[in-house]
Amino acid sequence: xxxxxxxMINGLSLGAIYALIALGYTMVYGIIKLIxxxxxxxxxxxxxxxxxxxxxxxxxxxxxxxxxxxxxxxxGVLIEKIAYRPLRNSTRIAALITAIGVSLFLEYATIFxxxxxxxxxxxxxxxxxxxxxxxxxILNKDVFVFVSAVVLxxxxxxxxxxxKTGKAMRAVSLDMEAAVLMGISVDKTISITFxxxxxxxxxxxxxxxxxxxxxxxxxxxxxxxKAFVAAVLGGIGIIPGAMAGGFxxxxxxxxxxGYGNSLYRDAVAFGVLILILLIKPTGLFGKDSGExx
Amino acid sequence: xxxSSKKVAMLVLMVFMLAIVAGCGGTKEKTADKxxxxxxxxxxxxxxxxxxxxxNARDGAILAIEEINKAGGVLGMQINPxxxxxxxxxxxxxSVSAALVGEKIVAQIGPLxxxxxxxxxxxxxxxxxxxxxxxxxxxxxxxxDKTGATRDYIFRVCFIDPxxxxxxxxFAADNLKAKKAVIYADTxxxxxxxxxxxxxxxxxxxxxxxxxxxxxxxxxxxxRAALTKIKGLNPDFIYVPGYYQEVAPLIKQAxxxxxxxxxxxxxxxxxxxxxxxxxxxxxNNTFFTNHYSSQDKDPKVVKFVAAYKAxxxxxxxxxxxxxxxxIQLMVQGLxxxxxxxxxxxxxxxxxxxxxxxxxxxxxxxxxxxxxxxGVVIEFKDGAQVMNTRIQP
Numbered sequence: 312x313x314x315x316x317x318x319m320i321n322g323l324s325l326g327a328i329y330a331l332i333a334l335g336y337t338m339v340y341g342i343i344k345l346i347x348x349x350x351x352x353x354x355x356x357x358x359x360x361x362x363x364x365x366x367x368x369x370x371x372x373x374x375x376x377x378x379x380x381x382x383x384x385x386x387g388v389l390i391e392k393i394a395y396r397p398l399r400n401s402t403r404i405a406a407l408i409t410a411i412g413v414s415l416f417l418e419y420a421t422i423f424x425x426x427x428x429x430x431x432x433x434x435x436x437x438x439x440x441x442x443x444x445x446x447x448x449i450l451n452k453d454v455f456v457f458v459s460a461v462v463l464x465x466x467x468x469x470x471x472x473x474x475k476t477g478k479a480m481r482a483v484s485l486d487m488e489a490a491v492l493m494g495i496s497v498d499k500t501i502s503i504t505f506x507x508x509x510x511x512x513x514x515x516x517x518x519x520x521x522x523x524x525x526x527x528x529x530x531x532x533x534x535x536x537k538a539f540v541a542a543v544l545g546g547i548g549i550i551p552g553a554m555a556g557g558f559x560x561x562x563x564x565x566x567x568x569g570y571g572n573s574l575y576r577d578a579v580a581f582g583v584l585i586l587i588l589l590i591k592p593t594g595l596f597g598k599d600s601g602e603x604x
Numbered sequence: 605x606x607x608s609s610k611k612v613a614m615l616v617l618m619v620f621m622l623a624i625v626a627g628c629g630g631t632k633e634k635t636a637d638k639x640x641x642x643x644x645x646x647x648x649x650x651x652x653x654x655x656x657x658x659x660n661a662r663d664g665a666i667l668a669i670e671e672i673n674k675a676g677g678v679l680g681m682q683i684n685p686x687x688x689x690x691x692x693x694x695x696x697x698x699s700v701s702a703a704l705v706g707e708k709i710v711a712q713i714g715p716l717x718x719x720x721x722x723x724x725x726x727x728x729x730x731x732x733x734x735x736x737x738x739x740x741x742x743x744x745x746x747x748x749d750k751t752g753a754t755r756d757y758i759f760r761v762c763f764i765d766p767x768x769x770x771x772x773x774x775f776a777a778d779n780l781k782a783k784k785a786v787i788y789a790d791t792x793x794x795x796x797x798x799x800x801x802x803x804x805x806x807x808x809x810x811x812x813x814x815x816x817x818x819x820x821x822x823x824x825x826x827x828r829a830a831l832t833k834i835k836g837l838n839p840d841f842i843y844v845p846g847y848y849q850e851v852a853p854l855i856k857q858a859x860x861x862x863x864x865x866x867x868x869x870x871x872x873x874x875x876x877x878x879x880x881x882x883x884x885x886x887x888n889n890t891f892f893t894n895h896y897s898s899q900d901k902d903p904k905v906v907k908f909v910a911a912y913k914a915x916x917x918x919x920x921x922x923x924x925x926x927x928x929x930x931i932q933l934m935v936q937g938l939x940x941x942x943x944x945x946x947x948x949x950x951x952x953x954x955x956x957x958x959x960x961x962x963x964x965x966x967x968x969x970x971x972x973x974x975x976x977x978g979v980v981i982e983f984k985d986g987a988q989v990m991n992t993r994i995q996p
Contacts, residue, residue, distance in 0.1 A: 314832060314833070314836050317861075318833075422651075428656070429849060429877065431880045431881050448860065522825075523826070525877075525881055530823075530825075533824075569830070569833045570833070572817075572818065573788075573829070573830040576829075
């Protein structure tokens with residue numbers, strides 16, 4: 312039982328990171344039907360901005376995280392303006408391939424500037440404390456990752472449900488042309504969506520750095536893919552689906568390693584994805600609609 | 605008018621092409637003129653996942669070449685190193701080798717990892733040029749898996765995986781008195797799988813028991829689920845054959861979860877990043893097998909360490925020593941062969957006996973593997989301390 316609870320804690324902290332990245336995927340998809348493959352790399356840039364904020368400016372972890380979120384929000388807006396906006400009315404495959412191009416550009420530009428070697432996140436930025444509660448080892452970084460992920464998700468829910476911007480985002484997502492007729496600035500709304508999604512990825516990047524101690528220019532690929540799976544699992548385009556999908560992925564991977572064998576971890580995780588797509592192609596939270604994508 | 609201008613353009617283009625072709629011919633003649641130099645290809649990982657291995661091996665090899673050239677070279681000729689980066693990718697190692705063959709090299713040093721050497725092997729075999737691998741420890745590097753035949757042009761100066769796994773199993777059973785072990789290996793590399801297999805074999809032969817086998821893959825950063833499971837099994841020893849990028853966070857997470865059992869691995873652990881990522885305290889009670897230790901009091905080692913430090917202002921690790929030995933072994937082969945000819949060099953290398961290298965005295969056996977001793981190194985408060993030397 313103790314071991315099971317420990318595994319739950321492991322799974323939830325991993326899932327929180329997946330969920331944060333998955334949110335960005337799903338928000339962008341919901342609004343312009345684009346799978347933004349550069350999203351994992353924005354997380355990588357976020358992790359590096361956090362790293363430099365900690366090492367060069369000696370800020371504390373919260374400031375580093377906010378700073379990195381601001382930088383990546385701007386980066387997300389910039390990428391959308393330069394790479395995706397000119398293609399908004401062209402085929403979806405063109406935009407998809409551009410997204411892959413942006414992803415490679417971010418990865419190799421970082422390698423070009425900073426070199427390919429991994430960088431070690433400063434230990435002093437986040438001194439690790441272990442709480443031994445009834446035989447469980449709970450680390451302060453578990454708490455940090457989980458709590459900040461939940462707080463960010465609550466803020467996101469508030470923005471989408473209760474603010475005017477959120478209303479505009481939902482309107483654009485539902486029907487772009489009708490939204491224009493209602494006087495909503497589509498360009499501005501899409502920019503804001505990219506800004507929020509990228510900021511969440513940046514937060515995930517900093518958490519990843521804190522949690523796993525190292526950052527490198529290709530670190531975004533695997534978590535990016537897993538988060539993409541999480542977004543599809545929950546139903547891409549649906550925000551609560553992305554959160555649930557992230558946590559399910561994290562828990563699933565953890566439970567397979569913990570109670571099956573770590574050798575089958577990815578096989579089972581992706582196998583479940585295939586199963587869900589076969590049984591319910593719109594994802595766990597997806598509504599069946601007549602329209603086929 | 606228009607048509608004729610097009611024709612002119614074509615003519616100009618053709619002249620350019622001719623000039624380029626002529627230029628090619630010219631450079632070829634130039635390299636032929638420099639025949640008094642012996643070209644040696646250095647095809648190592650200068651970037652990518654295992655960049656620190658390749659860079660240090662290159663530094664060791666260059667030091668050896670400088671020493672030899674200063675002493676008058678070999679066979680009356682100077683050695684000319686040609687450095688290329690294989691980017692830690694097997695495909696790239698292959699194309700780099702193809703390019704080096706074009707430079708008329710007499711031998712190639714590197715790459716470092718078994719997988720990258722395997723990428724380079726077909727090119728070297730086809731062109732009949734010896735490849736000396738400094739640190740490729742997989743058994744099938746020098747021997748063809750299918751036919752069991754030794755590859756005529758592939759050599760190495762390091763011991764092989766079976767030996768590293770066997771050595772750590774001996775150490776765990778005899779020195780640490782371990783009875784129950786868990787293997788948590790990098791299953792995405794031949795290296796991790798090879799070490800794990802032979803560890804299991806020897807450890808079982810010694811009367812120990814491998815109670816669980818887990819695996820991770822390259823670029824994994826979260827090991828807590830499997831580690832939590834291992835903690836519940838309460839083993840005496842955890843064997844983690846893998847590379848430092850994954851092993852360092854793995855050890856850190858293991859200690860955070862309260863696992864205190866000793867852990868061990870192979871030479872893939874040998875990197876300064878181990879201490880900076882995992883932290884000195886977490887690394888206490890961990891051991892890895894290696895080819896050499898810079899703390900060795902052998903006068904040859906002491907001299908090498910001093911020369912290396914003077915040139916690069918850092919301590920030579922095992923990869924630097926093996927890079928150095930690769931060049932020295934090649935020079936010994938050239939002397940024995942009496943000619944700077946790749947085919948004769950390969951024949952001479954296969955017969956080398958009792959060659960005195962920095963990493964120990966070695967003889968090349970019929971499978972082109974050196975027979976030599978290895979060391980077990982322990983992390984003590986962040987420092988690498990030589991624990992013991994084990995004879996084969």
